[in-house]
Amino acid sequence: MTAFLRNTWRGLTSMRTALILLFLLALAAMPGALLPQLSLNAQKVDEYVAQHGWWGRFLLKLGFFEVYATPWFAAIYLLLFVSLCGCLLPRTWEYFKQARAKPVLTPRNLSRLPHHAQAETDESPDEVIARAGKLLGGWRKNTGDATISAERGFLRETGNLVFHFALLGLLVSFATGKMVGYEGQVIVQANGGQFCNGGILNFDTFRPGLRVDGSDLTPFCVKVDGFKAEYLDNGQAKSYQADIEYQSGADLDAGTWRPFNVQVNKPLRTEGDRVYLLGHGYTPKFTVTFPNGVQRTNATQWVPVDQFTLASEGATKFDPPLTDAEERRKNQIAVTGLLAPSPAMHGTILTSRFPALNDPMVAIDVYRGDLGVDDGRGQSIFSIDQGMVEQGRLKKVARKNLAVGEEVALDDGTKVRFDGVNDWVSLQVSHDPSQVWVLIFAILIILGLGVSLTVKRRRFWVRATRQDDGRTLVEVGGLARTDQAGYGEEFTRLAAVLLSKET
Amino acid sequence: MPVNETLSTYSDWTYNSAAGVYVFAIMLYLVEQAFTRAPRKEAVAAGRIPGLVEQPKPPKQELTRSERFGRMGAALTVLGAGLHLASLVLRGVATGRAPWGNMYEYMSLLCLAAVVTWVVLMTKFPIRKLGGYVLAPIVVLMFLGGTVLYAEAAPVMPALQSYWLVIHVSVISISSGMLLIPGVASILFLIKNKNPEKFPKLPSADVLDRIAYRSTVVAFPLFTAGIICGAIWAEAAWGRFWGWDPKETVAFVSWVVYAAYLHARATAGWRGSGAAWINSLGFAFTVFNLFFINLVTSGLHSYAGL
Numbered sequence: 001m002t003a004f005l006r007n008t009w010r011g012l013t014s015m016r017t018a019l020i021l022l023f024l025l026a027l028a029a030m031p032g033a034l035l036p037q038l039s040l041n042a043q044k045v046d047e048y049v050a051q052h053g054w055w056g057r058f059l060l061k062l063g064f065f066e067v068y069a070t071p072w073f074a075a076i077y078l079l080l081f082v083s084l085c086g087c088l089l090p091r092t093w094e095y096f097k098q099a100r101a102k103p104v105l106t107p108r109n110l111s112r113l114p115h116h117a118q119a120e121t122d123e124s125p126d127e128v129i130a131r132a133g134k135l136l137g138g139w140r141k142n143t144g145d146a147t148i149s150a151e152r153g154f155l156r157e158t159g160n161l162v163f164h165f166a167l168l169g170l171l172v173s174f175a176t177g178k179m180v181g182y183e184g185q186v187i188v189q190a191n192g193g194q195f196c197n198g199g200i201l202n203f204d205t206f207r208p209g210l211r212v213d214g215s216d217l218t219p220f221c222v223k224v225d226g227f228k229a230e231y232l233d234n235g236q237a238k239s240y241q242a243d244i245e246y247q248s249g250a251d252l253d254a255g256t257w258r259p260f261n262v263q264v265n266k267p268l269r270t271e272g273d274r275v276y277l278l279g280h281g282y283t284p285k286f287t288v289t290f291p292n293g294v295q296r297t298n299a300t301q302w303v304p305v306d307q308f309t310l311a312s313e314g315a316t317k318f319d320p321p322l323t324d325a326e327e328r329r330k331n332q333i334a335v336t337g338l339l340a341p342s343p344a345m346h347g348t349i350l351t352s353r354f355p356a357l358n359d360p361m362v363a364i365d366v367y368r369g370d371l372g373v374d375d376g377r378g379q380s381i382f383s384i385d386q387g388m389v390e391q392g393r394l395k396k397v398a399r400k401n402l403a404v405g406e407e408v409a410l411d412d413g414t415k416v417r418f419d420g421v422n423d424w425v426s427l428q429v430s431h432d433p434s435q436v437w438v439l440i441f442a443i444l445i446i447l448g449l450g451v452s453l454t455v456k457r458r459r460f461w462v463r464a465t466r467q468d469d470g471r472t473l474v475e476v477g478g479l480a481r482t483d484q485a486g487y488g489e490e491f492t493r494l495a496a497v498l499l500s501k502e503t
Numbered sequence: 504m505p506v507n508e509t510l511s512t513y514s515d516w517t518y519n520s521a522a523g524v525y526v527f528a529i530m531l532y533l534v535e536q537a538f539t540r541a542p543r544k545e546a547v548a549a550g551r552i553p554g555l556v557e558q559p560k561p562p563k564q565e566l567t568r569s570e571r572f573g574r575m576g577a578a579l580t581v582l583g584a585g586l587h588l589a590s591l592v593l594r595g596v597a598t599g600r601a602p603w604g605n606m607y608e609y610m611s612l613l614c615l616a617a618v619v620t621w622v623v624l625m626t627k628f629p630i631r632k633l634g635g636y637v638l639a640p641i642v643v644l645m646f647l648g649g650t651v652l653y654a655e656a657a658p659v660m661p662a663l664q665s666y667w668l669v670i671h672v673s674v675i676s677i678s679s680g681m682l683l684i685p686g687v688a689s690i691l692f693l694i695k696n697k698n699p700e701k702f703p704k705l706p707s708a709d710v711l712d713r714i715a716y717r718s719t720v721v722a723f724p725l726f727t728a729g730i731i732c733g734a735i736w737a738e739a740a741w742g743r744f745w746g747w748d749p750k751e752t753v754a755f756v757s758w759v760v761y762a763a764y765l766h767a768r769a770t771a772g773w774r775g776s777g778a779a780w781i782n783s784l785g786f787a788f789t790v791f792n793l794f795f796i797n798l799v800t801s802g803l804h805s806y807a808g809l
């Protein structure tokens with residue numbers, strides 16, 4: 001049994017296994033690039049599965065649409081992790097032993113080495129050895145009887161160990177971040193809209209780490225005062241920025257707001273969390289004047305359907321000012337349609353030609369009836385329930401293109417006015433306390449790699465033998481580990497200096 | 504900042520001339536190959552020092568005719584690199600930003616890096632004759648870059664406006680370009696190693712292996728640094744430093760493959776052809792990342808759609 005365990009351990013920590021596991025890791029990671037992934041685009045996954053029948057369902061079952069969360073992917077990297085630990089422990093031990101050990105003794109036959117040279121001289125062996133000792137200034141030396149064994153480039157092993165340990169550290173920090181971190185997205189109106197990082201419910205979408213229950217999010221608040229975008233003539237965005245104010249830490253109690261300008265590449269960093277500006281869109285404002293004279297104004301964000309013109313769609317919903325609950329439910333109003341920030345008319349069809357606001361227009365369909373919002377099911381804020389339309393419980397009562405300030409009158413005297421447009425921004429709050437460690441280990445990885453791949457570990461031996469004729473035979477030999485190629489020049493130079501007293 | 508049309512036109516001209524000059528260089532290298540007689544057996548069996556690489560240069564001899572062609576090829580390669588560099592600089596000046604903001608520019612920088620790496624290696628190893636094999640894929644890439652991927656000089660999207668872009672994209676494209684060299688060398692190694700007699704004009708397998716290793720060892724840490732810079736940029740631009748975006752994923756995969764290559768060189772039974780296969784695979788992934796991922800799948804990487 002112990003033999004079995006030992007063999008398994010040996011097998012797992014061997015270089016060959018590491019190699020195979022590296023391959024498997026590469027192989028297993030690939031589907032994530034080729035197939036749509038749930039974490040990036042769930043809608044594409046649905047489409048793919050729908051289009052590919054049993055094959056799609058098969059892939060779905062095996063987790064191919066969330067590769068990096070599957071047990072098989074985890075198995076590979078955990079094995080690699082174990083292999084790496086098992087490999088590093090003995091190597092670290094070996095490293096410290098070697099660091100103190102003296103360079104190995106001079107081999108008997110230097111002429112067998114890859115680098116070799118010899119010459120005769122009139123100097124005594126002691127003189128030669130003394131001279132060689134001086135020449136090999138920076139080398140670790142083991143001077144014996146008329147021979148020197150020298151070694152250089154031990155730093156290579158240091159670099160290698162630093163690299164592999166840093167890799168270990170990076171994996172651990174990465175995993176920690178996945179456990180305790182979270183990401184939440186929220187849309188905020190850019191005319192003073194406010195958001196507080198108080199709990200999961202404040203977000204539109206929230207992706208918690210495995211150990212996050214949302215009960216202790218870092219407290220801070222953000223107020224969005226304005227949004228600015230610049231575009232090129234072809235509608236390509238040139239820059240985005242949002243003027244915000246924020247409160248965190250002691251400011252929360254003191255009630256102080258601090259200004260900040262969030263840009264696409266410049267998140268707000270506060271209390272270890274980050275707030276990003278992810279995107280923006282438009283919020284049309286409508287006022288409904290009911291027959292009894294009561295006015296209600298709503299501003300709900302609409303969603304851009306074209307990234308280059310920011311033509312947007314949505315549904316702004318109104319409750320009528322009626323006291324009877326049943327009547328109220330049956331006379332709800334929804335304003336849906338298209339918002340064109342820079343309108344262009346093709347006959348009566350409204351489109352947008354540019355993403356910026358230039359006399360915006362809306363092409364609206366006004367519906368009246370039961371929106372179906374009270375039945376407890378969640379409903380998208382961007383659309384109405386088509387089911388209610390099909391059942392005839394929600395009816396289209398007007399269709400009109402409106403410029404700012406224009407209104408349309410319904411059959412019962414209700415008026416819907418288009419008041420104007422505001423910006424909204426979508427913000428992301430990210431929390432990952434270990435990412436700074438990932439960075440530190442990443443830097444160590446580069447340093448370790450650089451050192452280990454540039455420094456060459458090489459050996460140099462000198463032997464001086466007095467010959468029968470009284471002259472001294474000087475032999476030198478050299479050996480480089482891993483890559484012989486770089487050593488030739490250095491060896492030739494050293495050998496030339498040492499052997500130059502030849503006669 | 505408006506784009507300077509004149510300069511960007513000059514940039515296109517120099518780009519095309521560079522590609523043309525490379526084509527001429529390939530022809531000269533081919534002529535050299537054709538006229539070189541295979542070294543005799545004794546010469547192949549190298550001396551004591553393995554690698555025969557850093558041996559002192561043989562004394563100056565009369566240049567043979569084929570060597571003259573080869574030298575002209577090398578000179579043209581350098582000239583092409585100069586024009587190529589000029590085209591990038593002109594684009595940079597024309598647009599007022601670092602000239603690697605879309606795939607055409609990125610590809611151009613990558614090819615330039617490959618050519619420069621090759622020129623540097625040529626001064627160290629007796630490999631001039633291989634110039635044609637190296638320049639051929641480069642010319643193909645430049646052709647694709649100049650036609651399929653071509654994009655008018657223009658400013659870049661907001662997410663791309665960051666000094667991390669300048670660092671990340673330049674480091675990644677330079678290191679990917681450098682990795683083209685070991686890719687070609689490894690493929691030649693596999694050919695030569697399979698049947699040394701049949702390809703007497705290729706350098707020894709040993710030299711090819713060494714070229715592959717030497718260039719990988721420089722390019723790989725750079726590539727690593729490039730990926731890390733990308734992660735730093737992603738943290739600021741997209742809200743996370745790593746998100747398994749298709750491009751990130753394939754970069755990770757090629758990185759792991761090159762790590763496997765370095766391991767293979769240190770594992771008994773995997774040195775030689777095993778390692779060469781892995782290195783070729785790494786290069787295949789790099790090219791795959793460049794084309795397939797950018798053109799077919801669309802991730803966050805903003806020049807994906809060209």
Ligand code: HEM
Pocket residue numbers: 013014015016018022080081083084085087088159160161163164167448449452453482759761762765766768769
């Ligand atoms: C997590 C996966 C691993 C990665 C990404 C990785 C990566 C690398 C890289 C890039 C190198 C070349 C740079 C250098 O020499 O420092 C290397 C070398 C080395 N690795 Fe790993 N490694 C991994 C796991 C392992 C494991 C599990 C072992 C033990 C079996 C191991 C043993 C070695 C050894 C002995 C070298 C030195 C090779 C030489 O002398 O050239 N590595 N590794």
